Amino acid sequence: MTITDPDARTAATMSGAEITDEALAAWVREIAELTQPDAIHVCDGSQEEYDRLTDELVEAGTFIRLDESRRPRSFLARSEPSDVARVESRTFICSEKEVDAGPTNNWVDPAQMRAELAEVFAGSMRGRTMYVVPFSMGPVGGPISRVGVELTDSPYVVVSMRIMTRMGAEALAQVGRGADWVPAVHSVGMPLVDDDGLRREDVPWPCNDTKYIVHYPETREIWSYGSGYGGNALLGKKAYALRIASVLGRDEGWLAEHMLVLKITGPDGRVYHLAAAFPSACGKTNLAMLRPTIPGWKVETIGDDIAWMRPGEDGRLYAINPEAGFFGVAPGTGEMTNPTAVAALEHDVVFTNVALTDDGDVWWEGLTDEVPAHLTDWQGQAWTPDSGRPAAHPNSRFTVRADQAPSIAPEWEDLGGVPLDVILFGGRRATNVPLVAESFDWEHGVFIGATVSSEQTAAAEGAVGALRRDPFAMLPFCGYNMADYWGHWLAMGERLGSHAPRIFQVNWFRKGADGSYLWPGFGDNARVLEWALRRVNGEVDAVEAPTGRLPRPQDLNLEGLELTDEQLEALFAVDRASWLAEADLTEEYFAQFGDRLPAEMTRQLDQLRARLG
Numbered sequence: 382m383t384i385t386d387p388d389a390r391t392a393a394t395m396s397g398a399e400i401t402d403e404a405l406a407a408w409v410r411e412i413a414e415l416t417q418p419d420a421i422h423v424c425d426g427s428q429e430e431y432d433r434l435t436d437e438l439v440e441a442g443t444f445i446r447l448d449e450s451r452r453p454r455s456f457l458a459r460s461e462p463s464d465v466a467r468v469e470s471r472t473f474i475c476s477e478k479e480v481d482a483g484p485t486n487n488w489v490d491p492a493q494m495r496a497e498l499a500e501v502f503a504g505s506m507r508g509r510t511m512y513v514v515p516f517s518m519g520p521v522g523g524p525i526s527r528v529g530v531e532l533t534d535s536p537y538v539v540v541s542m543r544i545m546t547r548m549g550a551e552a553l554a555q556v557g558r559g560a561d562w563v564p565a566v567h568s569v570g571m572p573l574v575d576d577d578g579l580r581r582e583d584v585p586w587p588c589n590d591t592k593y594i595v596h597y598p599e600t601r602e603i604w605s606y607g608s609g610y611g612g613n614a615l616l617g618k619k620a621y622a623l624r625i626a627s628v629l630g631r632d633e634g635w636l637a638e639h640m641l642v643l644k645i646t647g648p649d650g651r652v653y654h655l656a657a658a659f660p661s662a663c664g665k666t667n668l669a670m671l672r673p674t675i676p677g678w679k680v681e682t683i684g685d686d687i688a689w690m691r692p693g694e695d696g697r698l699y700a701i702n703p704e705a706g707f708f709g710v711a712p713g714t715g716e717m718t719n720p721t722a723v724a725a726l727e728h729d730v731v732f733t734n735v736a737l738t739d740d741g742d743v744w745w746e747g748l749t750d751e752v753p754a755h756l757t758d759w760q761g762q763a764w765t766p767d768s769g770r771p772a773a774h775p776n777s778r779f780t781v782r783a784d785q786a787p788s789i790a791p792e793w794e795d796l797g798g799v800p801l802d803v804i805l806f807g808g809r810r811a812t813n814v815p816l817v818a819e820s821f822d823w824e825h826g827v828f829i830g831a832t833v834s835s836e837q838t839a840a841a842e843g844a845v846g847a848l849r850r851d852p853f854a855m856l857p858f859c860g861y862n863m864a865d866y867w868g869h870w871l872a873m874g875e876r877l878g879s880h881a882p883r884i885f886q887v888n889w890f891r892k893g894a895d896g897s898y899l900w901p902g903f904g905d906n907a908r909v910l911e912w913a914l915r916r917v918n919g920e921v922d923a924v925e926a927p928t929g930r931l932p933r934p935q936d937l938n939l940e941g942l943e944l945t946d947e948q949l950e951a952l953f954a955v956d957r958a959s960w961l962a963e964a965d966l967t968e969e970y971f972a973q974f975g976d977r978l979p980a981e982m983t984r985q986l987d988q989l990r991a992r993l994g
């Protein structure tokens with residue numbers, strides 16, 4: 382089959398699965414006319430297709446095939462040094478009205494943005510293949526699941542989407558059956574044929590210095606240009622499952638959240654489910670795969686980054702993981718910290734921006750205590766321990782199917798999701814925020830979520846370590862006005878009533894005077910989860926502090942930990958002066974939302990101040 386443009390500028394050959402849906406066929410044609418690819422391939426999601434694409438990526442120099450005996454069917458990609466993280470400054474929520482995007486999002490008038498994008502996308506796929514990537518977020522056909530179609534000129538994106546989503550023929554069939562689907566267009570922005578018809582050589586990681594990550598919340602469309610990096614280019618993930626889905630959730634009465642979901646079983650066999658929102662690179666993947674250091678407890682993984690949650694028939698809040706894979710931070714992932722992830726990464730992995738060992742395997746800071754004497758770093762340069770720079774990029778990532786994690790819960794694909802007992806909000810705070818505090822009630826929990834600050838990480842462009850507000854860990858991902866989003870959470874609490882999960886604040890990252898972490902973290906975080914569940918069960922009392930309820934010293938299981946009394950005290954210290962200063966900053970922060978700010982948030986702030994005295 383050939384799609385022929387009347388003025389003969391595009392004549393793209395077509396291959397792959399057959400599109401039967403008229404609307405989808407028309408849209409594919411329209412985008413092909415705009416972007417002018419040489420060929421169009423409709424992905425069926427098969428192993429053969431994956432193998433062919435990875436072969437082509439190796440051929441093109443985008444992928445390095447790792448040693449088959451050490452890391453079977455696995456690859457290393459090295460991005461352009463400028464294309465290593467999400468670009469929040471170039472991420473736009475183009476709602477009809479600016480106030481609907483709110484003060485925390487970049488906004489451009491949608492008509493103006495459409496005009497700009499029409500220009501940058503014109504001819505942007507020349508000389509390349511445009512892949513049609515049908516995908517389902519959530520198990521195909523599930524009542525909470527949703528489909529989308531990404532058009533992309535990046536085979537790296539196609540391969541990654543097959544790992545991260547349910548991609549291919551089944552999702553395409555859903556579109557054919559009339560399911561609502563979200564259109565998403567992606568181009569790396571580096572055509573191989575210029576305006577005069579001259580061809581140029583491709584590069585291993587094509588991208589463009591100009592980037593756009595654009596969302597139209599009313600029409601539910603996504604357009605991404607200029608980047609190949611996961612968070613910018615795998616459009617099922619942040620763009621759809623968070624930014625667009627948060628808008629769907631607002632309109633339809635559910636929640637799309639930047640949360641891991643885990644199942645935890647106690648020594649008595651009781652099963653609980655917990656969701657936790659931490660900003661990017663603040664511990665979600667690690668907590669989702671936690672191996673408890675306290676006996677009798679077991680954690681299994683449902684999801685590590687995104688949760689879609691809605692009230693079930695019994696009135697409780699149910700969560701699904703809309704993804705099918707993990708796009709995890711590599712540095713810091715090792716046998717001591719996250720042995721589950723290490724086991725998940727034995728085969729069939731795409732690594733991006735980690736280091737290459739001399740025997741064809743991968744390495745990153747924290748994988749092993751012993752540092753290899755010689756490596757090739759993430760930029761392809763020779764590296765030794767005294768090179769004075771990290772071998773792997775701080776935001777280097779692994780992409781792997783979820784069911785490769787030995788911790789995956791049998792119910793991780795349950796169509797209706799799992800009922801939540803506990804929700805955690807956290808961030809990376811060297812000071813002020815205690816290890817754990819229970820909220821007084823749902824409204825106070827929403828206030829805690831709304832006022833989270835966290836030190837910035839390498840997951841997005843910007844100064845690492847700078848403290849910023851990241852409400853609900855959704856700052857870069859909320860597709861509408863953040864104040865309305867808080868209102869939506871408050872309304873959800875009213876709907877859930879006594880069935881609502883209990884909300885806690887946690888902080889694994891508090892530091893002592895010497896600058897080192899006070900809390901061992903990782904597997905020992907199970908001690909905090911245990912306390913939270915004992916609170917849920919009404920087994921233990923708590924100490925009322927101005928910022929929430931803290932554990933009584935005897936209730937937190939510290940057996941086997943080498944923690945001095947001073948360290949323990951420092952972990953839970955609530956310094957009134959610092960918290961009053963934070964309250965002033967919160968007042969300033971809230972002011973930008975004007976009359977959209979729910980009155981309840983102001984009430985919570987007043988109460989916090991009153992408790993602080």
Ligand code: GDP
Pocket residue numbers: 659660661662663664665666667668685709710711712713714718889890898901902903906
């Ligand atoms: P995510 O991006 O939110 O999924 O965060 P990850 O789980 O990938 O963790 C990001 C970084 O934080 C990694 O380098 C981890 O090793 C580190 N990290 C995760 N959990 C803990 C913890 O409990 N304590 C400390 N100190 N570091 C942690």
Ligand code: PGA
Pocket residue numbers: 467612660661662663665666686708709710840
């Ligand atoms: P993360 O996911 O939360 O695991 O870091 C990617 C991101 O948020 O950029």
Ligand code: MN
Pocket residue numbers: 639660661686
């Ligand atoms: Mn994330």
Ligand code: MN
Pocket residue numbers: 662665666667685686708709710
């Ligand atoms: Mn993660």
